[in-house]
Amino acid sequence: MSGSNRGAESEERDVVALNPLFARPGEATELPRNVLPAGESLPETAYQIVHDEAMLDGNARLNLATFVGTWMDPYAQRLYEETADKNMIDKDEYPATAAIETRCWKMLGGLWNAPDPQDTIGTSTIGSSEAAMLGGLALKRRWQHARRAAGKPADRPNLVLSSAVQVCWEKFCNYWDVEARYVPISLEHKVLDGHDLEKYVDENTIGVVAILGVTYTGMYEPVAEIAAALDRIQASTGLDVPIHVDGASGAMIAPFVQPGLEWDFRVPRVVSINTSGHKYGLVYPGLGWVVWRDVASLPEDLVFRVSYLGGDMPTFALNFSRPGAQVLLQYYLFLRLGFDGYRKVQQASQDVALYLSGEIAKMPQFDLWNDGSDIPVFAWSLAQGHGENWNLYHLSDRLRLKGWLVPAYPMPADLDALTVQRIVVRNGLSMDLAHSLIDDLRAEVAYLDALSSPMPVEGQHPGFHH
Numbered sequence: 001m002s003g004s005n006r007g008a009e010s011e012e013r014d015v016v017a018l019n020p021l022f023a024r025p026g027e028a029t030e031l032p033r034n035v036l037p038a039g040e041s042l043p044e045t046a047y048q049i050v051h052d053e054a055m056l057d058g059n060a061r062l063n064l065a066t067f068v069g070t071w072m073d074p075y076a077q078r079l080y081e082e083t084a085d086k087n088m089i090d091k092d093e094y095p096a097t098a099a100i101e102t103r104c105w106k107m108l109g110g111l112w113n114a115p116d117p118q119d120t121i122g123t124s125t126i127g128s129s130e131a132a133m134l135g136g137l138a139l140k141r142r143w144q145h146a147r148r149a150a151g152k153p154a155d156r157p158n159l160v161l162s163s164a165v166q167v168c169w170e171k172f173c174n175y176w177d178v179e180a181r182y183v184p185i186s187l188e189h190k191v192l193d194g195h196d197l198e199k200y201v202d203e204n205t206i207g208v209v210a211i212l213g214v215t216y217t218g219m220y221e222p223v224a225e226i227a228a229a230l231d232r233i234q235a236s237t238g239l240d241v242p243i244h245v246d247g248a249s250g251a252m253i254a255p256f257v258q259p260g261l262e263w264d265f266r267v268p269r270v271v272s273i274n275t276s277g278h279k280y281g282l283v284y285p286g287l288g289w290v291v292w293r294d295v296a297s298l299p300e301d302l303v304f305r306v307s308y309l310g311g312d313m314p315t316f317a318l319n320f321s322r323p324g325a326q327v328l329l330q331y332y333l334f335l336r337l338g339f340d341g342y343r344k345v346q347q348a349s350q351d352v353a354l355y356l357s358g359e360i361a362k363m364p365q366f367d368l369w370n371d372g373s374d375i376p377v378f379a380w381s382l383a384q385g386h387g388e389n390w391n392l393y394h395l396s397d398r399l400r401l402k403g404w405l406v407p408a409y410p411m412p413a414d415l416d417a418l419t420v421q422r423i424v425v426r427n428g429l430s431m432d433l434a435h436s437l438i439d440d441l442r443a444e445v446a447y448l449d450a451l452s453s454p455m456p457v458e459g460q461h462p463g464f465h466h
């Protein structure tokens with residue numbers, strides 16, 4: 001859902017007009033909007049039209065709604081231009097890119113404390129959504145093999161997850177015929193934390209998803225506690241249920257900012273982990289990763305072989321052709337930043353998040369839901385007694401007048417009466433910008449508080465918050 005509907009083409013116009021300043025003698029000044037043009041245009045003309053339209057998108061620097069990277073340094077830009085033609089699947093033509101992909105997921109396996117990083121298996125993907133599909137498919141196939149080997153039916157798989165999972169898990173369950181068993185979050189249990197898990201887990205459970213950095217709020221689900229609950233379930237029922245960690249954001253924060261937190265392969269039940277290279281991996285959109293704790297955790301019959309330098313190379317992916325450039329950009333950043341560089345970058349985001357949540361906590365109008373000390377993301381709601389004349393959607397609109405995109409939206413099922421507003425701090429939201437944001441926030445809250453009658457509520461809708 002887009003906050004702005006500029007792109008929605010609400011008025012049906014059927015031509016795109018060229019700015020007269022760029023028009024060339026003898027060239028068309030209009031092109032059809034929804035029909036393939038009959039003839040050619042000069043490259044400058046086509047460029048100018050696309051360039052001008054793309055300019056109408058928001059200013060990414062002030063977008064505090066998205067987790068996705070919007071800036072890379074000039075050397076990364078250069079690499080991106082040089083490698084835009086690489087096709088990740090063509091390991092025969094691009095063996096160097098294929099080798100670099102392998103190095104990257106081995107590095108991630110090590111970062112996530114795989115018992116033997118050389119015996120892990122993983123792949124790049126187009127994002128965490130594809131990575132989640134692969135992680136989920138591996139859980140499902142492992143469970144099916146075990147059921148069939150035991151002579152039991154394997155046709156009613158279920159997956160246990162928090163009601164606050166990202167939409168990619170709803171898709172996984174829908175697309176691959178797995179029953180989704182949602183554990184509702186509540187004011188006492190703000191995240192999936194293992195309570196009551198025995199009511200959801202049974203012999204048909206293919207796994208439990210733990211989210212490292214819940215999209216709605218930024219909180220970590222306590223992977224070790226969830227694993228301990230599953231240990232108790234195993235002790236009483238014999239069911240051995242694995243965990244997949246959706247670390248779309250947190251798997252690139254926790255290793256650097258909370259190195260003591262045991263959420264990864266140090267927890268024996270964790271069989272696979274995904275992350276988004278294009279979130280806190282700091283790469284442009286189009287990159288995810290998934291790594292399994294060992295080769296045995298990925299069922300062999302899901303793996304296809306493509307030819308590679310005369311031999312063959314295992315692949316596990318939903319797509320066939322896809323860009324290879326993002327993988328090279330990830331490797332560039334791994335070399336460029338190293339562990340210490342990533343630590344500094346992520347710590348800077350954390351510092352800004354803690355500063356912002358601290359300032360918002362001081363305002364009597366708001367109650368913090370969390371403070372950004374997990375991933376640098378936090379949410380707040382209106383304090384009790386506040387909101388007679390305005391709500392968080394109004395505040396979101398007022399901030400948009402200043403260029404800031406700070407979405408408001410309802411919490412998931414069972415808590416959906418509660419509206420929250422959220423800030424995602426990414427690299428690029430400097431302490432300086434954060435000071436300006438707080439100034440603008442205070443000014444807009446003062447404006448809204450000074451109203452003598454209620455703001456209209458027609459047409460309010462949740463902002464983009466995935």
Ligand SMILES: *Cc1c(COP(=O)(O)O)cnc(C)c1O
Pocket residue numbers: 067126127128129130132166168211212213214215246247248249276287288466
């Ligand atoms: C963003 C997100 C996803 C989806 O990731 P993409 O890389 O955008 O496909 C999945 N899970 C969580 C927890 C996320 O925050």
